[in-house]
Amino acid sequence: MSDTIALPSEGLILPPGVIPTKQNAPTEAELATMDAIEKATQIPNPSGHKILCALVDVDDSFESGILKADETKRTEELTSPVLFVIKMGVSAYKDTERFPDGPWCAEGDFVLTRPYTGTRINIHGKEFRIINDDQVDGVVMDPRGISRV
Numbered sequence: 001m002s003d004t005i006a007l008p009s010e011g012l013i014l015p016p017g018v019i020p021t022k023q024n025a026p027t028e029a030e031l032a033t034m035d036a037i038e039k040a041t042q043i044p045n046p047s048g049h050k051i052l053c054a055l056v057d058v059d060d061s062f063e064s065g066i067l068k069a070d071e072t073k074r075t076e077e078l079t080s081p082v083l084f085v086i087k088m089g090v091s092a093y094k095d096t097e098r099f100p101d102g103p104w105c106a107e108g109d110f111v112l113t114r115p116y117t118g119t120r121i122n123i124h125g126k127e128f129r130i131i132n133d134d135q136v137d138g139v140v141m142d143p144r145g146i147s148r149v
Contacts, residue, residue, distance in 0.1 A: 043123065046089040049133045053083035053118070054126070056110065056143050079115040082143040083129060084108075092133040104136045112138040115148050 046052040058076040061067045068076075085107050093103035105111045118131035140146060 043086065043128065044121070044130075046087055046092070046130055048089045048091045049093075049095075050089040050130050051085055051092055051105075051133055051136070052087040053085055053111070053113075053129045053131060055129070056080055056082045056084055059144075076147065077127070079148045080146075081112050081115055081137075081148050082140065082146050083111050083113055083117075083131070084143075085111055086128070088133070098134065104133070105139050110140045110143045111136045112140060112146075 043052065055077050058073050058080065059068070060073070085105055088103075088107060093099045113131060113135050114137070117135050118129035121128050121130065
């Protein structure tokens, strides 16, 4: 989580090198001024009741101070039950019969889900997940120390 950047205008924290997309697709003039990396790092807008989430970065070492192997870090990242909510689809939590108490989470929250939940996408080496709004099992304030059993 140390390599994140804050976007004060939107109150979101995103992984490095990732920029949020506009609600509407860029115009031809905007596309002409973007470089290839800027185009490729735009994150998708989730549709309907879907939620776009980022995987939470894992620590480089164990509590004992021993460094983790790259494969160990990748496995922990992929199986982590914690995701970071980046964007919500326009219909997320709008069904008042299914969600009578309102949304279960908000953009900028760390949420608990089942490992491997959702549609996995990769943008420049960083994995994101698109999950259903009803796949959120809880919200946590601080994801450090939470792991799959």
